[in-house]
Amino acid sequence: MEYAEITYTVDGGVARITLNRPSVLNAISDRMAREFSDALRVSASDTGVRVVVVTGAGRGFSAGEDLNELMEHRRRVGALDMGERLRKKYNPIILQMVSTPKPIIASVNGVAAGAGFSLVLASDLRLASDKASFIPAFSRVGLAPDSGISFFLPRVMGYARSLGALFTGEPIDAQTAERLGLVNRVVKHEDLEGASLELARRLAEGPSLAYSYAKRAVNYALNHSLEEALEYEASLQSVAGRTEDHSEALTAFIEKRKPTFKGK
Amino acid sequence: MVEKRNRVGLITLNRPSVRNALSTQLMRELLAALESLAGDNEVGAVVITGGPKFFSAGADIKEMSEKTLVEAYLADMGRFWDAVGDYPKPLIAAVNGYAYGGGLEMVLACDIVVCSEDAKFGQPEINIGVFPGAGGTQRLPRIVGKYRAMEMILTGRPISAQEAYMLGLANRVVPAESVLDHALGIASEIASKSPIAVRLAKEAVKAAFNTTLDAGLLFEHRLFYMAFGSEDKVEGMAAFLEKREPKFKGR
Numbered sequence: 001m002e003y004a005e006i007t008y009t010v011d012g013g014v015a016r017i018t019l020n021r022p023s024v025l026n027a028i029s030d031r032m033a034r035e036f037s038d039a040l041r042v043s044a045s046d047t048g049v050r051v052v053v054v055t056g057a058g059r060g061f062s063a064g065e066d067l068n069e070l071m072e073h074r075r076r077v078g079a080l081d082m083g084e085r086l087r088k089k090y091n092p093i094i095l096q097m098v099s100t101p102k103p104i105i106a107s108v109n110g111v112a113a114g115a116g117f118s119l120v121l122a123s124d125l126r127l128a129s130d131k132a133s134f135i136p137a138f139s140r141v142g143l144a145p146d147s148g149i150s151f152f153l154p155r156v157m158g159y160a161r162s163l164g165a166l167f168t169g170e171p172i173d174a175q176t177a178e179r180l181g182l183v184n185r186v187v188k189h190e191d192l193e194g195a196s197l198e199l200a201r202r203l204a205e206g207p208s209l210a211y212s213y214a215k216r217a218v219n220y221a222l223n224h225s226l227e228e229a230l231e232y233e234a235s236l237q238s239v240a241g242r243t244e245d246h247s248e249a250l251t252a253f254i255e256k257r258k259p260t261f262k263g264k
Numbered sequence: 265m266v267e268k269r270n271r272v273g274l275i276t277l278n279r280p281s282v283r284n285a286l287s288t289q290l291m292r293e294l295l296a297a298l299e300s301l302a303g304d305n306e307v308g309a310v311v312i313t314g315g316p317k318f319f320s321a322g323a324d325i326k327e328m329s330e331k332t333l334v335e336a337y338l339a340d341m342g343r344f345w346d347a348v349g350d351y352p353k354p355l356i357a358a359v360n361g362y363a364y365g366g367g368l369e370m371v372l373a374c375d376i377v378v379c380s381e382d383a384k385f386g387q388p389e390i391n392i393g394v395f396p397g398a399g400g401t402q403r404l405p406r407i408v409g410k411y412r413a414m415e416m417i418l419t420g421r422p423i424s425a426q427e428a429y430m431l432g433l434a435n436r437v438v439p440a441e442s443v444l445d446h447a448l449g450i451a452s453e454i455a456s457k458s459p460i461a462v463r464l465a466k467e468a469v470k471a472a473f474n475t476t477l478d479a480g481l482l483f484e485h486r487l488f489y490m491a492f493g494s495e496d497k498v499e500g501m502a503a504f505l506e507k508r509e510p511k512f513k514g515r
Contacts, residue, residue, distance in 0.1 A: 099382075216439065232439070239441040 005032040007057075008039045013050040013204030014197065015043040022058025027066035028115055033089045037096060044100045050204040050263070052100070053196055054123060055107035056116075064114025064137065082143070090115055090147040097122040098219055101212035103203050107196035108132040108183065111171070114147075121152035124215060126183040127199065129192040133171040134182060140169040155222060156181050207245045207261040266297045271455035272448055273301035273310040283321035284314045286366045290324075291344040302352055305514060308455025308462065310351075311447045312374065313358035314367070316440070319383070322365025325392065345398040348373040352463055354454050358447035359383045360440055364422065369396060372403035375466065377433065378447040379425050380440035385433060386422030406473050408433055458496035459514040464488075 007018045017039045019026035026032075043049045056062050073080055097104055097119070106112075106123035113135035120126055120134065136153070138145045145153075145166055153162040157180045165172060174186045187195045203211065213236045221229040240246055244264040252259035265276040275297050277284040284290070294312075301307045314320050323341075331339070348355070348370060357363075357371045359379035364386045371377055371385070379385075387396045387404065395401065396417060405413035408431040416423065428434040438446050454462060464487045471483045491497050495515040503510035 235438045235442045235446070238445060239439060 001035065001038045003035045003039070005029060006035045006039060008042070010043075010046065010049055012201060013048065014053060014200040015039075015046070015049040015051070016053045016055070017043070018055050018057050019062050020057040022056075022060075024066065024068070025060035025063035025111060025113075026056040026058070026116070027063045027068070029066045029069050030089060032066075033093060037093050040093070040096050040100060044096075044102060047263075050102060050208045051200045052102055052104045053107050053200050054104060054119065055193075055196065056109050058110075060110035060116075061106075061108045061112040061132065062116025062119060063111065064116040064118075067141070086146050090118070094118065094122045094148040101215065102208070103211050103215065105196060105200055105203075107192055108134075108174075109189075109192055111135060113137045118147035118149045118152070120182075121156070122148055125199065127192060127196050128174045128177060128183040128186050129189040130174050130186055131189045132174045132177070132183075132186070134177050135169065135171045136165045137169045139166060205261075207249070207259075208263040209243055209245050209261075210240065213240055266301070268301075268304075268307060269448060270452050271306060271308040272451040273297075273304070273307040274448070275301075275310060275312045277312070277314045277320055280315060280317070282324070283318050284367070285321050285324040285326075286370070287324040287327055288339065288341070291341065295344060295347055298348065298351060305459075307353065308457070308459055309354040309356060309451040311356045311358050311444070311451050312370070313444055313447065314360065314363075316360050318361035319357070319359040319363035320365075320367030320370065321362065322367045322388070323398075342398050345369055345373050349399065349403075352466070353459075354451070354462060354466060356447045356451050358443050359385075359434070360443050362386070362422065365389055365396065365400075366398050369398040369400045369403070371433075372399060372407065376435050376447075376450055377428075378436045378438060378443055378450065379428065379434045380443045381425050381437055382440060383425040383428065383434070383437070384422040385416075385425075385428050386420065387417045388420040388422070390418060390420040407431070456512075458494065458500060458510075458512040460494045460496050461491055461500075464491055 005021050007020050009016050017036065019028070019032065019036070021027060021029070021032065040052070043052045070080070103125060104123045106120045106126045108120055108126060108128040110129065110131055111133050112120045114137045117134050117136055136145065136149060138149070153165065161180065172180070172182065174183070177183045178186045185195070217229070217233055217236055220232045224232065245261045248261065249259040265278045267274045275294065277290065277294070279285060279287070279290060298310065301310050354376065355374040356376045356378065357374040359371060359377060360383065361380065362384040363371045365388060368385050368387055387400050389395050389397070396404070401417060404416065412431055415421070423431070425434060425437045429437045436446060468484045468487050471480050475483065496512045499512060500510045
């Protein structure tokens with residue numbers, strides 16, 4: 001697929017997806033959503049990719065749903081079923097992000113609003129520029145929270161704070177986001193790209209299979225009971241215990257050297 | 265493909281190029297494999313899998329599209345599944361990926377279902393102008409209930425592993441890589457029991473779907489007393505009282 005509204009590059013095991021409509025703060029058009037989904041699919045199946053970084057071009061990360069496009073749709077076809085739009089446009093992407101076995105790092109370079117905020121929350125690790133802000137803007141346009149934000153937000157910052165944020169729709173600045181655990185780390189704006197790539201490279205050299213198990217186990221545990229989570233861990237461990245990476249790590253430990261992981 | 269591991273038979277549907285579409289040829293081979301394992305006293309349970317990517321996409325539509333009414337009637341593919349449903353030994357379906365149409369009907373004819381997190385179950389026949397004809401309309405509602413079965417069969421929409429689990433269509437949802445392990449684990453656990461008791465128990469449970477409660481209870485009680493005639497019953501109870509592991513011989 002040809003990309004016009006994102007860019008996709010792969011370098012040294014790191015795939016970088018850049019939302020690329022800077023003139024509209026990377027608002028997510030239908031086309032961008034399709035391209036983003038395609039890039040995720042490509043990165044998931046490319047064995048040369050071990051880590052995915054998602055960022056935005058220009059000043060913002062993403063302003064969320066493209067309201068201009070939405071208005072145009074309404075003019076053309078009348079009232080839209082927004083739920084159907086979600087099912088087709090955003091829900092598959094959120095599930096794709098969570099289910100892809102590779103770590104996804106959101107490198108939040110500016111404002112992340114609405115569904116743009118959701119993309120951050122569906123990422124596994126989040127680095128933010130000190131100029132970043134997070135806006136759960138849904139109520140401000142009279143809409144219900146969507147694209148997973150009602151699921152992710154209370155799991156990060158609790159019930160009351162989530163509803164506080166969703167009611168007011170006010171921006172959460174980078175420092176507050178760090179304090180609330182919405183992001184792993186805030187860095188100076190000019191250091192964001194470097195810090196994101198450094199983190200991505202470090203992960204790309206690590207035991208990618210073990211990372212995929214960790215991602216799956218944590219996602220599973222968020223939605224299941226302790227008994228189920230323990231059983232799931234045991235199942236994954238049966239698989240992990242048979243990998244070459246595990247044997248290599250054990251051998252390296254005994255030989256007192258650094259292990260070389262192959263992702264097998 | 266048929267293998268034996270410990271006391272478990274493992275049958276792998278092996279037409280990956282057509283996503284394990286269930287051709288007449290495949291069904292014949294499957295039945296032959298089941299039959300040989302049925303007669304093998306060393307086998308206590310059988311696992312059916314489609315391999316790591318998909319269980320089965322369902323009937324071979326190319327083959328079916330060329331069939332007339334008379335040909336379909338004479339070939340009577342449905343009886344293949346009846347044979348699966350009547351199988352005397354426990355059948356465990358190990359489902360990775362999707363089980364659609366005839367693939368799901370095969371799952372429904374099994375006794376225990378283990379599936380991967382990304383498994384999908386569906387009866388999409390309605391989309392090609394027919395409907396499930398290999399047990400789906402009868403077995404599915406008995407498992408998931410009338411309304412859910414109607415929705416699946418009339419819309420053709422597949423359900424996820426998690427939904428299948430909640431509906432009782434899957435015993436366990438496990439990571440994709442360990443589906444076969446789990447299925448083999450359950451199978452070998454069953455294979456360690458008295459084969460006579462296992463067979464009687466399966467017959468009794470199956471009767472629950474086929475008869476009134478009174479007749480079913482009567483059937484159960486009769487089979488239960490039958491179990492008392494086995495050496496395995498004597499050994500099992502003796503071992504329990506002597507606090508040791510039983511050694512079942514299938515007699």
